[in-house]
Amino acid sequence: MSQSFNAFLEQLNSKKAFFLDGAMGSNMQKAGMQNGVCPEKWMLDHPELVVDLQSAYVKAGTNALYAPTFTANSVKLAEYGLDREMDKINRELVALSRQAAGKDAFVIGDLTMTGLSLSPIGKTDFDELLDIYKEQAHSLANAGVDAMVVETMMSLQETRAAILAIREVCPEMPVMATLTFDTTGRTLYGTDGATAAVVLSSLGVCAFGANCSCGPSDMVPVIRQMAAYSSLPIIAKPNAGMPVVDDAGNCFYDLEAEGFAKQMIDVFAAGATVIGGCCGSDPSYIAALKDTLGGLEEKNRIPREEGIFLSSERKVLKIVPGLDPFHVVGERINPTGKKKLQAELKEGKLDLVLQYAQEQENAGACALDVNVGMSGIDELTMMRKVTEAVSSVTQLPLVLDNSNPDVLEDALRRYPGRALINSVSAEQEKMDRMLPLIKKYGAVYLLLPVSEAGIPESTQEKMDNVHKVLKEAEKYGLGKQDVIVDGLVTTVGANPKAGSDFFETIRLCSEEGLATICGLSNISFGLPDRMGVNANFLSMAIMSGLTMAIANPMQDQLMESVYAADLLLNKEGSADQFVAFATAYDEKKKSMVSSGTVKAGEKTDYAEKLQIPNSYRPFFEDVLNGNTGGIQGHIRDYLESLDASPEEKANLAGKVLDEALMPAIRQVGDFFDKGKYFLPQLITGAQTMEAGVAALEPYFAYGPSKNDMPTIVIATVEGDVHDIGKNLVALMLRNDGFNVIDLGKNVPADAIIGEAEKTGAQLIGLSALMTTTMPQMKVVVDKLEEKGLTDIQVMVGGACVTPEYAREIRASYSKDASEAVKVAEKLTGIS
Numbered sequence: 001m002s003q004s005f006n007a008f009l010e011q012l013n014s015k016k017a018f019f020l021d022g023a024m025g026s027n028m029q030k031a032g033m034q035n036g037v038c039p040e041k042w043m044l045d046h047p048e049l050v051v052d053l054q055s056a057y058v059k060a061g062t063n064a065l066y067a068p069t070f071t072a073n074s075v076k077l078a079e080y081g082l083d084r085e086m087d088k089i090n091r092e093l094v095a096l097s098r099q100a101a102g103k104d105a106f107v108i109g110d111l112t113m114t115g116l117s118l119s120p121i122g123k124t125d126f127d128e129l130l131d132i133y134k135e136q137a138h139s140l141a142n143a144g145v146d147a148m149v150v151e152t153m154m155s156l157q158e159t160r161a162a163i164l165a166i167r168e169v170c171p172e173m174p175v176m177a178t179l180t181f182d183t184t185g186r187t188l189y190g191t192d193g194a195t196a197a198v199v200l201s202s203l204g205v206c207a208f209g210a211n212c213s214c215g216p217s218d219m220v221p222v223i224r225q226m227a228a229y230s231s232l233p234i235i236a237k238p239n240a241g242m243p244v245v246d247d248a249g250n251c252f253y254d255l256e257a258e259g260f261a262k263q264m265i266d267v268f269a270a271g272a273t274v275i276g277g278c279c280g281s282d283p284s285y286i287a288a289l290k291d292t293l294g295g296l297e298e299k300n301r302i303p304r305e306e307g308i309f310l311s312s313e314r315k316v317l318k319i320v321p322g323l324d325p326f327h328v329v330g331e332r333i334n335p336t337g338k339k340k341l342q343a344e345l346k347e348g349k350l351d352l353v354l355q356y357a358q359e360q361e362n363a364g365a366c367a368l369d370v371n372v373g374m375s376g377i378d379e380l381t382m383m384r385k386v387t388e389a390v391s392s393v394t395q396l397p398l399v400l401d402n403s404n405p406d407v408l409e410d411a412l413r414r415y416p417g418r419a420l421i422n423s424v425s426a427e428q429e430k431m432d433r434m435l436p437l438i439k440k441y442g443a444v445y446l447l448l449p450v451s452e453a454g455i456p457e458s459t460q461e462k463m464d465n466v467h468k469v470l471k472e473a474e475k476y477g478l479g480k481q482d483v484i485v486d487g488l489v490t491t492v493g494a495n496p497k498a499g500s501d502f503f504e505t506i507r508l509c510s511e512e513g514l515a516t517i518c519g520l521s522n523i524s525f526g527l528p529d530r531m532g533v534n535a536n537f538l539s540m541a542i543m544s545g546l547t548m549a550i551a552n553p554m555q556d557q558l559m560e561s562v563y564a565a566d567l568l569l570n571k572e573g574s575a576d577q578f579v580a581f582a583t584a585y586d587e588k589k590k591s592m593v594s595s596g597t598v599k600a601g602e603k604t605d606y607a608e609k610l611q612i613p614n615s616y617r618p619f620f621e622d623v624l625n626g627n628t629g630g631i632q633g634h635i636r637d638y639l640e641s642l643d644a645s646p647e648e649k650a651n652l653a654g655k656v657l658d659e660a661l662m663p664a665i666r667q668v669g670d671f672f673d674k675g676k677y678f679l680p681q682l683i684t685g686a687q688t689m690e691a692g693v694a695a696l697e698p699y700f701a702y703g704p705s706k707n708d709m710p711t712i713v714i715a716t717v718e719g720d721v722h723d724i725g726k727n728l729v730a731l732m733l734r735n736d737g738f739n740v741i742d743l744g745k746n747v748p749a750d751a752i753i754g755e756a757e758k759t760g761a762q763l764i765g766l767s768a769l770m771t772t773t774m775p776q777m778k779v780v781v782d783k784l785e786e787k788g789l790t791d792i793q794v795m796v797g798g799a800c801v802t803p804e805y806a807r808e809i810r811a812s813y814s815k816d817a818s819e820a821v822k823v824a825e826k827l828t829g830i831s
Contacts, residue, residue, distance in 0.1 A: 004146045005174055008106050009206055011063060012174070012233055015298040017268065020237060020276025021057040022285050024068050028053075029772050035719020036746060038080035040072045040089050047096050054100035056283035061290030062276070064106040066149060067097040071721075073136045075114040079721060079746070087139040094143035108176070109140030109148040111162050117724060118157055120388045120628070121683045126161060126414045133165035137173075147174040151237075152212050152278075154180060154188040154724070156199060156313050157416035163203050164413070167440070174206040176274075178235050180213040181222045188724075188799075190314040190678025193225035195417070198309040198316050201230040202418050202442025209235030212278045213799065215242055215255055216263035220270045227271025227302050229309065229316070236264070236272035240280030243771045243800055251771045251805070253280030261288035273298050279771060308444055308481050308515055310367060310397035313416040314678060317366055317397050319484070319547060321515040325566045325574055327367070327548035328559070329399055329420075329517070330360030333390065334371040346376050349633075350389045354625050357390045363553035364562075364581070367420065368394065370411075371401035380407045387411055392626045392684050399446070399550070405433045412441040423448040423486060426465035431472045439476040446517060447485045455490070459504045462488060466509070484515040484547065491525040492533070498523060499537060503544040510545030520551040520558075535561040542569070606667055616660035619692060623664035624671075626684030632695040639699060646699075653699035656692075665689045665735050669818030682817065683728055689735045709737045710828040713756045714765035716745035717776035722769035725798060728817040729765060736821045738828075749780045756792055762828045765820065766811075768798040777801075778809040785810075793827040795820065 012018055025039060031049045033042050043050045054065050072090050074083040082089065090109075097107045114132055116124040140148060150162040159177050166175050177200050179187050186192050193210070200208040208230070210222050216238045226234050241255030255263070264275060275293065277285045307320040319327060333356050335342045341352050357368055370390060372382045379402065387398060400411045401422040408421060423446040424434045438445045449456060449465035456462045466485055473483065487505045492498040502518070509516045518541065524533035535557045538549060542565040553559055563581045566574035612620045615638065622631035635656065639649050668685035671677035677685070712733055716726050723745040730742045741759055743752060756764050764784075766777045777796050784792055794811040797820060806813035812827055814820040825831035 002172070004106070005172060008064070008146045009174055011106075012207060012274065015273060017289075017293040017296050018233070018274045019061050019063045019286060019290060019294075020235070020274060021054065021062045021065050022277035022281030022283065023240075023279050024050075024053070024066070024070070025770070026279055026772055027282055035773055035776065036748075038077070038082060039070075040068065040077070040093060041080065041082060043068055043096070044089065044092055050093075050096045051100045053283070054097055057286055058101060058105045060283040060287035061294065062105055062286055064108050064147070065097050065101050066108050066110045066151075067094045067140070067143075067145060069093050069110045069136070069140065070112050070151075073111065073114055073132055075116060075132055076721065086135060087142075090136060090139035091143040094140065094145055098144070106146040107144075109137075109143070109145035111136055111140075111148065111150050111166075112152050113154065113158060115721065115723065117683075117727075118155070118161075120392065121680055121687075126157075129158065129161045130165045130168075133162045134169050137162075137166045137169040141170040141173060145173075147176060147206070149176040149178070151176075151178045152180050153177065156187065156189065156191045156196060160199070160203065160416065163200075163205060164440075167204070175204075176207045176235060177205050178209045178211040178237060181210050181219075182213060182799075183218050184675065185222050185225065186314075186675075186678070188679050190680065192314070193222040194229045194316045195311045195314060197226040197229035198311045199416075199418050199442065201232055202309075204439075204442070205232070207233040207235050207274050209237070209272060209274065211235070211237035212239060215239055215253075216260060216267050220266050223267055223272045224270040224302055228305050231304060233274050234272040235274040236267045237276045237278045238264075238267070239278045240285060243280075243774070243802065243805070251774045251800075253771075255280075257282075257284040257288040260285050261292040264289055265292065268293055268296065268298075271298070271301050308484065309418060310420055310444060311417040312391060312395050312397050313680075315395040315397070319515055321513060321547050322510060322545055323571070324547075325571045325577060326542050326546070326562050328365050328553045328562060329548060329550045330356070330363075330365035330368045330396075330553050331519075331521075331550045332356040332360055332552060332554070333368060333386065334401070335374040336371070342374055342376075345372060345374065345382060348385075349630060350386065351627070351630050353386055353389060354393050354627060354630075357394050357396075358625070360553050361394045361396055364559055365396060365553045366548070367397045367399055369399040369401050369422065369550050371422075373402055373404075379404060380410050383407050383411050384414060387415060389627075389629075391416065392680060400443075405430075405437075408434070409437050412437060412443055415441075418442055418444065420444045420446060420484065422446045424469060425449075426451040426468045428452070431469060435473055435476050435478065438482070439478060444482050444484060445473075445478075447483050449486065449488055456488070459501050459508070462501075462505050463508055466514075480513055480515075484517045485509050487516050487518045487541075487546065489518045489520070489522040491527075492523055493526040499540070503540060506541060506544040506546050515547040516545065517548045517550065518546065520549045531555060531557050534558060538562065539565045542566070610663050610667070612660055612663060616656055619656060619660040620664045623661060623685050623688045623692065624668060626681060626688050628684060628688045628691050631688050631692045635692055635695040649699050653696040657696055661689055661692050661696075662736075665732075669732070669821065672816070672818045679728075683731075686728065686731045686735055686817075690731065693735065709739055710763065710824075710830065711739040711741065711759050711761040712763045712765055712824060712828075713741045713743065713752060713759065713761045714767070715743040715747035715752050716767045716769075717773050717780070718746055718748045719776060720768050720770055720773035721745050722798075723767070725769070725817065726765075726767035729767070729797070729814075729820045732817045732821050733765075733824055736825070738824060749776060749783050752780055753783055753787065753789070757789065761792060763793045763795060763824055765814075765824070766794065766796045768796075768801060771800045774798075774800060774805065777805075777811065781809050781811055795823055795827060 074086045077083045153159040219238045240253035307318045310317040399420040425448040449462045490498045523537045524530035539561045563578040567578045672682045796811045797814040803813045814823045
């Protein structure tokens, strides 16, 4: 590791306040940078302004400057025809920061979102995105940065791609990462602080945290949550308060430097030792921070949660051996012995996979085992499809289960959370292959105590194999927090000591503080009353200290044993859990809904509540489940199975749209509004709706023409190149039947108004992500009034836009894509 890397990490880990810089873009705009230009090119054309600003940050007390390479990736630069100059631009911008830093500050290479959406939400493949980040990381490394930061990220998966890209280009480079959270404590994609902490820590970053989106006081809860799940330095780079608007329609932030620094005291106390400012801040804010927090050391950091952590992109599962309630890993997504599932996988269908995922979550599973091992399919490709699909309908972490290391590596690389890998044995070849991958991708591994000699013949041999793997794993920095030991269940019908040997193994592992797991059903193979044997075996195993089991949570007798055993062992929360299960069991309906998530049973309840006709319910549930790949076949199969004329089918197609698809997409929006769904589910639901409408369109040709819906022109305003939210609004509006003309991003006011005039639009939708481009919304409204086009309504939205700003500029406000549909219906008079 280079001396500069070591020096940077030494200061970063001192537990004293480490000061980053403040805003760059807003200060450059104050200095004359206009909307619509390439920021990186403009700064290189005005190098003295960059050096002066960053020199002022260093003078104010900044320990590390972010090089102004924020959007200097090839995708963003291509929007200005500058993608071929990517390497040159990054190197020259780093050189400017190095000039300002001198010997008094470190220089950190800065990477952020590309604007591309990953599959299955978008069309960009994970490896394609990783290659884009590799290009920029390579340029920054060659430019000699002391560290790199991945910042202002909304997607945890895209953050992972950037971190892995840096690691593959420069393995020793210190890497930091920060996401942007709203006031609910989640990112746009639904990741909370705990999940971010678990995933980013496991990937080996040197520090992580939050930046942008809110002021210091609103950032405190997410910083506190992060600090509880990691011992790494936490970063906080909030905005200078919240945006407000003056009488002229200009936007600024409501915290002065002293007020900002005062609020940062609570941020520091919550656990953030790496601090700076984001939008609206300048060198005076860093100087105030230095005066307020300089020299302070971190004291009495919030107690860290202990245990093994698995996670999806949106939820953490904490596993504490011997203390937590017992955990069941759902086993059903496995084609072994399931002919119908095998047939569907061969056809590329995932209906049963989605059904099994939701049923098992509804029945109480804490994680889901995903295994696609079978002949006749490309297992690597199918594993990708299944993990993506399952992740879209459940928040549970996944256990990635396959005998092929290549399949497991690909799945690990792409999984957006912290997965459990099934498995790593004591065979040297498998340890050499898998342990480096587990370290690289931050996974937990299931330790299978089998060696080259085969199944161990004694408990001692099992434990010897366990210790062999643990010792090997230590070479890669993997400890007890990264492993769950398989107790290795054999059938008692063939080995009378199978049960007692297993219980002894579990007791020995428990004494060493190791979490344990087993595949439950092996114990009863070949016996009558297998369920009775399994349930009693499980109760005894839990008593011996077993932490979790891979089993079928749909089996009531089995789950009753789990909840009863926890109750009798007085585990935390076990009484409430047992009563909930017993009540549901008595009613013959498991409707266990936890953590605000939507379970399969609840979706069925909504179909009943909304009185969706039985024959249309598969389409309704397709939209709720985001089953983009299945809905078209379901609709076509239904309509083609009917003995009806083309005109009658056209009428039925209209009913499918009105009585299934439209209620479904509105329910998706309602779940999103209530925080039960997040951006991925909202997008996949909308895409499924769009696919369903496409399947219906050929049948509409034989029916009466539909009434024309209002036309809406939508665009991201001039100077702003962010369009994820705008694209989703356009998709939702199309699904609602509006004629939507999407002009894209960075669109001048005159072009927006001209298109609205030409098409007779009743409504213009405007999006902006940055406070510096918000004034362009007022420009559009003012020009409409100047032209006398007051009959054209204007709807505005975006991360920085507030209801107050909308009222100030005489526009209507929408907080998100779901609400945009309701606002548009009201403004156009169709609701």
